[in-house]
Amino acid sequence: MSDNKPTLNMEQLASLCKRRGFIFQSSELYGGINGFWDYGPLGVELKRNIKDVWWQDVVQRRDDVVGLDASIIMHPRIWEASGHLEGFSDPMIDCKTCKGRFRADQLEGTACPQKPSKRVGACGGELTEPRQFNLMFKTFVGPVQDDSSTAYLRPETAQGIFAQFDNVLSVSRQKVPFGIAQIGKAFRNEINPRNYTFRSREFEQMELEFFIKPGTDEEWHTYWVKARMDWYTRIGIASEHLSQYVYGPDELAHYASACVDIMYAFPFGVQELEGVAARGNYDLSRHSEFSGKKLEYFDQESNERFIPHVVEPSAGVDRIALAVLCEAYALEWIPKEGTDGERQPTRAGEKVPDGYEERTVLRFAPCVAPIKAAIFPLLKNRPELVKVAQDLYSELKQHYPVFYDQTGAIGRRYRRQDEAGTPFGITVDFETLDNQTVTWRDRDTMSQERIPIGEVAIRLATALQ
Ligand code: ATP
Numbered sequence: 001m002s003d004n005k006p007t008l009n010m011e012q013l014a015s016l017c018k019r020r021g022f023i024f025q026s027s028e029l030y031g032g033i034n035g036f037w038d039y040g041p042l043g044v045e046l047k048r049n050i051k052d053v054w055w056q057d058v059v060q061r062r063d064d065v066v067g068l069d070a071s072i073i074m075h076p077r078i079w080e081a082s083g084h085l086e087g088f089s090d091p092m093i094d095c096k097t098c099k100g101r102f103r104a105d106q107l108e109g110t111a112c113p114q115k116p117s118k119r120v121g122a123c124g125g126e127l128t129e130p131r132q133f134n135l136m137f138k139t140f141v142g143p144v145q146d147d148s149s150t151a152y153l154r155p156e157t158a159q160g161i162f163a164q165f166d167n168v169l170s171v172s173r174q175k176v177p178f179g180i181a182q183i184g185k186a187f188r189n190e191i192n193p194r195n196y197t198f199r200s201r202e203f204e205q206m207e208l209e210f211f212i213k214p215g216t217d218e219e220w221h222t223y224w225v226k227a228r229m230d231w232y233t234r235i236g237i238a239s240e241h242l243s244q245y246v247y248g249p250d251e252l253a254h255y256a257s258a259c260v261d262i263m264y265a266f267p268f269g270v271q272e273l274e275g276v277a278a279r280g281n282y283d284l285s286r287h288s289e290f291s292g293k294k295l296e297y298f299d300q301e302s303n304e305r306f307i308p309h310v311v312e313p314s315a316g317v318d319r320i321a322l323a324v325l326c327e328a329y330a331l332e333w334i335p336k337e338g339t340d341g342e343r344q345p346t347r348a349g350e351k352v353p354d355g356y357e358e359r360t361v362l363r364f365a366p367c368v369a370p371i372k373a374a375i376f377p378l379l380k381n382r383p384e385l386v387k388v389a390q391d392l393y394s395e396l397k398q399h400y401p402v403f404y405d406q407t408g409a410i411g412r413r414y415r416r417q418d419e420a421g422t423p424f425g426i427t428v429d430f431e432t433l434d435n436q437t438v439t440w441r442d443r444d445t446m447s448q449e450r451i452p453i454g455e456v457a458i459r460l461a462t463a464l465q
Helices: 010-019 041-060 077-082 104-109 158-163 165-172 217-234 282-291 317-328 383-397 410-420 430-435 453-463
Strands: 023-025 037-039 065-067 089-094 101-103 131-134 138-140 150-152 178-187 202-212 242-246 258-266 269-278 297-299 304-306 309-316 329-335 356-362 373-377 402-404 424-428 437-442 448-452
Touching: 010 023, 010 317, 010 329, 037 041, 041 065, 041 178, 041 202, 041 217, 041 317, 077 158, 077 282, 089 104, 101 104, 158 165, 158 178, 158 202, 158 282, 165 178, 202 217, 202 317, 217 242, 217 258, 217 269, 217 309, 258 317, 269 317, 309 317, 317 329, 317 356, 356 410, 373 383, 373 410, 383 402, 383 424, 383 430, 383 453, 410 424, 424 453, 430 437, 437 453, 448 453
Parallel strands: 065 178, 373 402, 373 424
Antiparallel strands: 023 037, 089 101, 089 131, 138 150, 178 202, 202 309, 242 258, 258 269, 269 309, 297 304, 329 356, 424 437, 437 448
């Protein structure tokens, strides 16, 4: 973990996220609803940027992947074919003492609601035998609520892709190997949502089904694991905080030939961000069987007809956003204005040294930062400075999400943007009026340099590539 991480606790991060408008509890006005979260003005931009970078890298910059946006509620037979109706369940136990319900395979990390210092079971409460609980949310389509109108909110986006495989293949002029990608909401009635947004009941997924020729599974699986690992470093996650969990043969689903989970070292443990699975032809075969329609591919080169195999990288947007926030969060001691000294990471439990103050900073990679740059006139009561700063702001705003702030001392304005994770600060001061240069401040190093005002846009463009 990087130097600041020992000081990171999830309560502090959650409090910053609420205070700065990244994440709010859903329905907070009514006491909240467990497992659901809302993203505020900065959070929505962060999530959108993560999705945009994924879409660019996985779809737009490739010739062999196309996109899809399937509906959330689909024909219930899809969930029969996929196996979700029968098998998408977690083992649940009840505590007869506190009436709580818990995931039987996660008791280790679950506190007793009545005696939080003890874990469920170790608190003396009597537990029932585990029973299987299906995680799909049910609803009804149309005015009559009976078995024939039952439908499900999708627990993953992937099945929409398999169900539209034939249509997409016929319109996209793609040849195997090729992929279909989708970003969208998924819903799981998790028994114990926990670890902030990590395990929620409503979340977003970014999934790719990459269809391949049978026999090339291993090669393509290796390719996608590497591509996906590299992607996380592109959005600012240090490679030393990433790891892989490789499934053993006895852990794989019967149809899968390989599966690797991409893991991140969260403050609450090393946990999955994304799974990359080689699923054989299971999904297309099952949909073919249940729909009675052939879902095959004709390979003109080899004159062969086959059901493509698939490699599936499946990632959760909310978990990635949380990892990005954990990774970016830092507390450091900085010398007060006019004092000499070096920036240093906060040492947990120690007082801020004399001559220093503490700053909170979110060190987002520029590509995911909600605001790319903030523009400040040095003083708000000097119209000549305000005019130049506002003109620059209006120009940049045509291309990037930028922020204008003229309120308060300049140091406090910088600090506010540090907390929002804005990578660059641009200040218009009296020298600007003389020589058309502005101050360009780097969030992470806090270093400042003067650059011509005419170079600001190109500087920003370069930093955001
Ligand atoms: P877990 O074992 O943590 O429940 P999973 O292996 O069931 O996850 P997948 O079905 O492989 O997860 O889903 C793909 C991705 O979707 C996960 O890697 C994760 O990023 C995201 N995801 C799954 N369940 C949730 C959830 N309840 N809340 C937030 N994200 C989730």
